[in-house]
Amino acid sequence: MIKVAFFAEILFEEYDGASRTMFQIINRIDPNHFSFLFIYGKGPEQVNGHASMHVPTLNTGLNADYSFSLPTLVKGQLNQALDAFQPDVIHIATPSLLGFFALRYAHSRNIPVITLYHTNFLSYIPYYFRKFPVLIKPIKYWMIAATQRFYNRCDIVYVPSCAMQKQLESLGVVKEKMVLWQRGIDLNLFNPQKRDLAYVQNITRNDKPNILFVSRLVWEKNIQTLIEIYKRLHNTNLSHNFIVVGDGAAKEEMQKQMPEAIFMGKLSHKELAKLYASCDIFVFPSISETYGNVVVEAMASGLPCVIADGGGSANLIRHGQTGYKCRPKSPGDYLIYIQLLLSDPILYNFVSRTALAYVQEFDWKKLTDRYFNEITQLGMQSNNSMAWTMC
Numbered sequence: 347m348i349k350v351a352f353f354a355e356i357l358f359e360e361y362d363g364a365s366r367t368m369f370q371i372i373n374r375i376d377p378n379h380f381s382f383l384f385i386y387g388k389g390p391e392q393v394n395g396h397a398s399m400h401v402p403t404l405n406t407g408l409n410a411d412y413s414f415s416l417p418t419l420v421k422g423q424l425n426q427a428l429d430a431f432q433p434d435v436i437h438i439a440t441p442s443l444l445g446f447f448a449l450r451y452a453h454s455r456n457i458p459v460i461t462l463y464h465t466n467f468l469s470y471i472p473y474y475f476r477k478f479p480v481l482i483k484p485i486k487y488w489m490i491a492a493t494q495r496f497y498n499r500c501d502i503v504y505v506p507s508c509a510m511q512k513q514l515e516s517l518g519v520v521k522e523k524m525v526l527w528q529r530g531i532d533l534n535l536f537n538p539q540k541r542d543l544a545y546v547q548n549i550t551r552n553d554k555p556n557i558l559f560v561s562r563l564v565w566e567k568n569i570q571t572l573i574e575i576y577k578r579l580h581n582t583n584l585s586h587n588f589i590v591v592g593d594g595a596a597k598e599e600m601q602k603q604m605p606e607a608i609f610m611g612k613l614s615h616k617e618l619a620k621l622y623a624s625c626d627i628f629v630f631p632s633i634s635e636t637y638g639n640v641v642v643e644a645m646a647s648g649l650p651c652v653i654a655d656g657g658g659s660a661n662l663i664r665h666g667q668t669g670y671k672c673r674p675k676s677p678g679d680y681l682i683y684i685q686l687l688l689s690d691p692i693l694y695n696f697v698s699r700t701a702l703a704y705v706q707e708f709d710w711k712k713l714t715d716r717y718f719n720e721i722t723q724l725g726m727q728s729n730n731s732m733a734w735t736m737c
Contacts, residue, residue, distance in 0.1 A: 347379065348435065349383070349725070350380060350434070351385060351428055352437045353436070354368060354387075354440065354444075355415055355444060356386065356387060356389060363635075363638075363639035364439070364464035368464075370713075371717055373394065374711075374714045380718070385427075386398070386400065401417050401444060414443055415443060418447075425451070435458055435459075435460060436457050438500070439461070439462065441461075445496065449496065449500070458724040459501050460721060463497075463514065463636055493517055494517055498519055498520055498523065501724065503519065503523045504527035504717075505524050505527065506658055507528065507638075510636045510658050511526060529642065530710030533646055535615060535619050537648075538623050538702065540619050540622070540623035541623040541624050542620055546624035550587045555586050555627070556625040557579070557589065557625070558622065558644070559591070559628075559629055559630065562592050563593055563594035563595070565596050567634060568634070569600060572629070575629060575631065578681050584684075587608060588606070589608045589610060591611070591612070623648060627651075630644075630651065630652075630654065631654045631672075632653075633656030633657040633659075636657070637662075638658055641662050641663070642662060642705055645702065645705045646702065648698045650669055650670075650697040653672070655673060655674065656674045669697060
């Protein structure tokens with residue numbers, strides 16, 4: 347039996363792409379081979395019936411959607427619980443205060459550490475501190491140093507895209523520690539067969555082409571460019587509806603600046619799958635993604651994507667084949683490709699089919715099997731090391 351202590355800030359399954367990725371692992375835990383202890387800030391009382399422990403949290407003040415855990419307030423209880431559990435492997439989701447606590451604990455007990463690189467925090471800094479520009483550079487330098495320090499002390503760092511691997515390497519993270527571990531997609535859930543024109547026309551009250559954006563509505567998703575895309579589309583003769591799915595701190599301002607857009611709020615995956623397949627273009631200007639789950643979901647639904655040429659999402663698109671990539675803050679670029687796709691049915695069908703064929707390779711089971719094999723090997727090494735130490 348391999349014992350894993352799993353540290354995360356947030357463990358609500360549908361919270362965001364990072365949470366959904368973690369639950370792809372969590373939902374596949376075999377209790378006959380693995381025992382997990384979950385230590386987290388926000389989440390359910392218990393995670394899927396596994397041993398679970400909450401840590402006090404504090405809102406960041408920078409983003410109402412996020413808080414961070416304060417492990418020092420319960421340091422004694424955490425150490426006691428971990429010593430009683432005796433983990434073979436430590437899994438850390440985020441290089442937060444809780445993440446660094448877990449890292450220190452692991453090193454003090456000679457326990458191997460695995461981590462998944464979920465969030466490109468460096469890309470968030472200009473948005474969070476836009477009202478305090480003098481702080482941007484020093485905070486960026488501090489975060490680069492913390493990133494290097496954290497990931498270089500882990501044994502295995504799973505990265506979701508080549509772009510993120512190169513970025514971490516440029517920040518000084520040791521290349522040999524990094525393993526490319528992309529993301530899967532549930533092709534039974536997201537597929538073109540979910541297309542339902544009556545469903546989407548009931549939402550829009552017309553039969554115009556539908557342009558879709560799906561994300562948390564936070565400024566670090568390059569929302570200002572999305573607003574500019576909306577405005578430029580609105581000033582053209584292109585017949586369309588603009589549909590926005592998601593919730594977050596930027597929603598109120600977006601509704602003011604995008605008065606004719608249709609805001610759907612947060613949707614279940616089942617309803618979202620139907621909406622993807624029933625729309626016509628997916629637009630996504632974010633450059634803060636480490637991977638881009640929503641882009642893959644759109645592609646699997648047969649929806650051509652027009653996205654930013656930046657961040658992890660850019661690795662998913664072969665320009666002119668599986669979609670189109672634009673200069674991130676150039677709304678005119680997005681407009682060109684949206685118009686091109688909607689005006690050329692042959693091109694539209696080619697991009698849709700090529701993207702759909704590409705995502706057939708993305709298999710969650712293969713990825714999670716690899717993860718469980720990896721922690722088994724780490725756990726066995728840990729046990730051997732402890733046995734040798736005791737001798």
